Amino acid sequence: MANANPEPEKETGASSDMLEHVRSKEDVEIRDVDARLQELARAAPPFYKNRNLLTLYLLMIPGCLVPAVTLGFDGAMMNGLQAVETWIDYFGNPSGSILGLMTAILSVGAICGTPFISPLGDRFGRRWGIWFGSAVMAVGGIIQGSSVHMAMFLVSRFFIGFGLVFANTYAPILIGELAHPKDRQVVTSLYQTSWYVGAIAAAWVTFGTFDMPNEWAWRIPSLLQALPAFITMVGVFFLPESPRWLIANGRAADAKKILVERHANGCAGDPLVELEYAEMKSVIEADMATETPWKALIATPGNRRRLLLMIMLGCFSQWSGNGLVSYYLVQVLETVGISSRKNQSIINGSLMIWNWFCATGSAFLTAKIRRRTQFLISTAGMLAIFAAQTLCAGLFNESNNHAAGNTVIAMLFLFYTFYNLAFNALLYSYPVEVLPYPIRAKGFSVLMFCGKAANFVNALVNPIGLDAIGWKYYFVYVGWLAVETVCVYLYFVETKGPSLEAIAALFDK
Template sequence: MDALRQRLPAPRQDYLSRQARKHQGGSSAPGDSNGNSYAPSRMTQLAQKSPIWYKSAARRRLYFLLFPAAVVSYATSGYDGSMMNSLQTVPYWDDYFGNPRGASLGLMSAIMALGSICSTPVAPWVADRFGRRWGITVGSLVMIAGAIMQCESKNFAMFVVSRFILGFGLSFATTASPSLVSELSHPKDRVTVTAICNTCWFLGSIAAAWITYGTRTIPSTWSWRIPSLLQMLPSIIQLSTIWFLPESPRWLINHDRGDEAMAALTRYHGEGQETELVRLEFEEIKTAIDNEKRTGSTTWKSMVSTSGNRYRMFLVCCMGFFSQWSGNGLISYYLSRIMDTVGITDPATQSLVNGLLNIWNWALALTSAFFVERLGRRPLFRISTLGMLFVFTGWTVASALYSQTDAPAAAIAVMALIFIYEIFYCIAFSPLPVAYSVEVLPYSIRAKGMAAYVFATKCAIFVNQYVNPIGLQNIGWKYYIVYVAILAAESFVAYGWFLETKGKALEEIAVIFDGEQADVRVAGAKEEGGFIEETENVHTQV
């Protein structure tokens, strides 16, 4: 065990050492149930004492604008998955493109992910150089162009190219969007709001499922052109609202525009008053960014230049791959093909199940988002991965039984297990991949780190979407065994390697990964709320 510990990253070594001291009866600072001890900062304490968001006029306005301006980019991705799933049940689409199956169907679905992969080197540069709002704006404009071209597609090649353009724009929005959400949200609400961000994937998927269900009976190519054109709607919503929001305070401070940052924090976090919380938040952000600047300019190499950053990138890549390689890609894009394998072939029934499943998923994901901060990240990841492993194993067994017996009971079991599987997937991998990735990344590498998250996600999606229809066509239910093995590996990693970040301010999380180097010292405050000159250590002790 000692030899293994020497090879682990410093944060993981520290965690194991704390756990060992805990089991040996050693003393520790107050902490959570996962062995992470910490002393909440003055800023964190003040944030938790703030009124709930709906009792604050400023925060109500902030989230009213933030939701359509920055969050609905995830609806575009969800819309795409559900639309492509549903279009496979539309006869006019199927006939128009020559009944795509296997590799051709995989290419049509996967090419959007390839477009996102190609734009990931550029997307963080736009978000860092010109601001989060410009990143979202550029992405929205490109996606609108792609959706129009998709609607006007005359042949297979044009449809594929239009989807590449959609994916190219999506990376800009999904790189900048979670950063803006996390950096503008009030400290008390940050985790929940950022977790809700990823659940909006299901808003898009619900819309696409029911739009396509309604248009599938149109006796012309407009049965698929209308859903294709409406894929630009989330981008139009973003463009119409994004410039009513202020830029990220962290981006403003990093570009020597501290007055604008203080004005934004005062307006939305202090109800128009320069409160102690606002001043502490401003100083903590400024101190963290100044510390990061002293280390030199941030490059792609910076993301792996320290043990803390390497550990961060390990977690971020896990979020990207695990969120797509857990078997969910089969359901998101090829549910109709799965139902074909168990004898459910009626297009109307397949479309109806797709619509109901997406409503079910969104309800589960939204509920989970409100429990992230209460329960913590690690318990949710552990429950999710183990639950998916057991349910997916049962799904595989039921599919094997149907292939051998054609028993209706086995087909019903498969469909029931798909709905149960979604419970465990949505516990963690709907609300947390974006929220967890954003919070473990410090400001200096946040945009690049989120681009890496998008890159990992889209690589996983590309492989999934291209390989899944080939696997289902060639070996049927036996293809599910691949995901059983992947889920077993995910469960092992989630149990032992995911670190808890519960109860910590955004800047303070850096201490988990960087230790004493990441101390954030800000001007302290009197009990009465006034500033004093002495400093107070507010870093998280872990």
């Protein structure tokens, strides 16, 4: 008698074929819906004609942008403090590995915080993730400004780093998940430009206090680092929660209410909102039907590619040579004969202003230029400029060519023009696009871990390298930038255009 049941192998094969067919059909449907959604988004009025949407974007300034302000403040402050005589005397003229530890300890705190990012924000919401991180940073800033010895200063910076990763993860995620589809690319990219707002403030605050004859020359900037965190702790609750988080946590009606109020100015039945909500709900509920443990990051070819991109983006954002200037500008300037404390402070402040203009312009360019193009121009440009900077530094040190030494200063400004084009504008907006909702927080945790780990190595090694071999240390970054350029060309994926849900289908097809 013939077996009434099909053979297991055939059943598995048939199920696999049917599953692939269903996925293929779903991908086609998502692309069709997304094409219509993008068409409606382009036809939507600009944000300044939608009162509720304009209000939302303005509320993002105190509620979301401040974490990046804190990080930028820290980099410029540590640069500035190295030119403050009372800080140098109080902590015993820190240099080499000690100076590196004072800077790198912030990254240690950040690394220790990364395992807790996803559980907090996925369970309690994006806003609570931002609030918790800001609260820890505020405590760290107060301890930093009150430090009476080296150990206390180090502990304070550990706290700042620990809190920073929570706020710096969920702020760009919340921006990307709240923004109108028409504005998402630019609005999310503008987040990281606020790094330079903090850097400008710190650079000029330390310039204003650097010649004070007492400890307040460094305590004032240190205490002010807590101010942005206090602003965020209040401002974040004037923002609505992420509609995507609400859908994923069984509050779809609340999510739709937010979309109607903010994206359609309260107009119920708006075609764009109806389509936007339907796409979010169908994709997120399907993705959340199964658990997403950490191993989900390597479970599929699409997720493995996303994981590789997060690792590369985290490392490249810190190892492109920017770490030399972000925390050790004083030592870089000394390699080309700029030893005046006042001139070092002026250059630090001027560079931060230039960076803010470049970063803001780069953020708006994201609406015009493809992602891979931005990354390729950025890495190739940094490689060319850093090679020229190394040559000029060599001419100054080996041949006493003062013109070449002055050219290095100009090269610093040009270098950051290319750095900001991608690694400021796209550092957080690109991951929001690359990572689908179920693994978005986990993917950001990987990005933060790799970025802070790379920054830790930077902060610890750079002063030692500069002390040991001076300008020749630049050759390390010339070689690494060549590696970055090749990796961007081979592995980075284009994400410009589609909705966040449609981009997920692009990776997983």
